[in-house]
Each structure stands twice: as structure tokens, then as C-alpha cells.
Amino acid sequence: MNTERYNLLLADDDDDDCLFFKEALDETSINAALSIVHDGVQLMDYLKTNSSNNFPDVLFLxxxxxxxNGIECLAEIKADEKLxxxxxxxxxxxxxxxxxxxxxxxxxSYYIRKPGDFSKLKKVIEIALTTASENNFRQPERAHFILQP
Incomplete structure (x- = not known):
């Protein structure tokens, strides 16, 4: 995984939430490129057709x-040997x-409840990427699964 610059993928059908996420990410200290898809079919097409140099380091789903839906996508991702x-x-x-x-x-890997507050969103994105990176993106114990700002 490239720890210098993250290649992030956001799968969310709400345009306002996508813009909110992008603006919050831009205001963090995290060096990241963000791609966005707007439904589960687009997500799975994106994951199956992108080359390894454009493959996301992390998916926010x-x-x-x-x-x-996201539950169906998660099941499909975890059942696919390449994903x-x-x-x-x-x-x-x-x-x-x-x-x-x-x-x-x-x-x-983790669960984040979308915060409605911009500063909390920035903080939880930083927490998610920092915590996940420190843990080599392995799933934590259940008690640490939900991340909060």
C-alpha cells in the first residue's frame, strides 16, 4: 500500500454527502486522491475494471x-479472490x-456513522485512515470496529 498518497474510493449515491466528504478530505492533512461512484453496480464495475495502478487503497462504502446496496457489495467484494x-x-x-x-x-474493516458536522467529518476521516494504516488495514477487535470523531 502506498502510504505517501492514498487512492480512495467513495461509493455513495447522495451528491451532497459526496461533496461534503471531498471538501472534508481536502481540508485534512491526508494526501489522497478521491474517486467517487454513485451506486453499487458502478462500484463493482469500477473495482473489476481498474488496473492495479489505479486500484483504491481504501473503499468508503x-x-x-x-x-x-452496500451490504451486497461488501459480500461480493469479500467473495472475490482479487478484491x-x-x-x-x-x-x-x-x-x-x-x-x-x-x-x-x-x-x-471499520464502521463510521456519517457525522452531520463538517469538523467531525474531517476528524473521523483522519482517524479512519490513520487508525487503519497503523493497523495495516486489518480488521480490529469488535470493540474498536466503530470509529467516532
Missing amino acids: DLNMPRK KNLPVIIFSTSLDSEIVNNLYKNGA
């Missing part, structure tokens, strides 16, 4: 998307404990 090691950080407005537990069991 929204759960509630049209055509194919299964991609770190997936769930980035969603919901915080249903049963869903969070299933995401953990299905191999998501």
Missing part, C-alpha cells in the same frame, strides 16, 4: 445505495447494532 483484501470502511447514517455486527462478521 455507504450502505443505502440504489441498484446494489477480498480491499479495506472497506462502512460510511453510513444508520447505526443498527445487528447490521453493524453482520458487517463486522462479513469482513468490513
Whole structure:
């Protein structure tokens, strides 16, 4: 993984959330390039067709998307031999404990509840990438799965 510059992919159907994420990322100290897809079908096409030099280091994945939701995408990613090691950080407005537990069991790296506050969003993006990088993007113990600003 390139620790100098992250190649990030955001999968989210909400244009405002995408812009909010991009602006927050731009204001962090993290050196990153951001690509965005707007639904699960676009996401899976992107992952299967991008070359290794343009492949994301980390995927920020929204759960509630049209055509194919985040839960379906996570299952497909983890079942694919070429994609299964991609770190997936769930980035969603919901915080249903049963869903969070299933995401953990299905191999998501971390879970972030989307903050509505810009400064909290900047902080949680930095926390996510710093914590995940320090942990070599391996899934943490369940108690450390949910990241908060």
C-alpha cells in the first residue's frame, strides 16, 4: 500500500454527502486522491475494471445505495479472490447494532456513522485512515470496529 498518497474510493449515491466528504478530505492533512461512484453496480464495475495502478487503497462504502446496496457489495467484494483484501470502511447514517455486527462478521474493516458536522467529518476521516494504516488495514477487535470523531 502506498502510504505517501492514498487512492480512495467513495461509493455513495447522495451528491451532497459526496461533496461534503471531498471538501472534508481536502481540508485534512491526508494526501489522497478521491474517486467517487454513485451506486453499487458502478462500484463493482469500477473495482473489476481498474488496473492495479489505479486500484483504491481504501473503499468508503455507504450502505443505502440504489441498484446494489452496500451490504451486497461488501459480500461480493469479500467473495472475490482479487478484491477480498480491499479495506472497506462502512460510511453510513444508520447505526443498527445487528447490521453493524453482520458487517463486522462479513469482513468490513471499520464502521463510521456519517457525522452531520463538517469538523467531525474531517476528524473521523483522519482517524479512519490513520487508525487503519497503523493497523495495516486489518480488521480490529469488535470493540474498536466503530470509529467516532
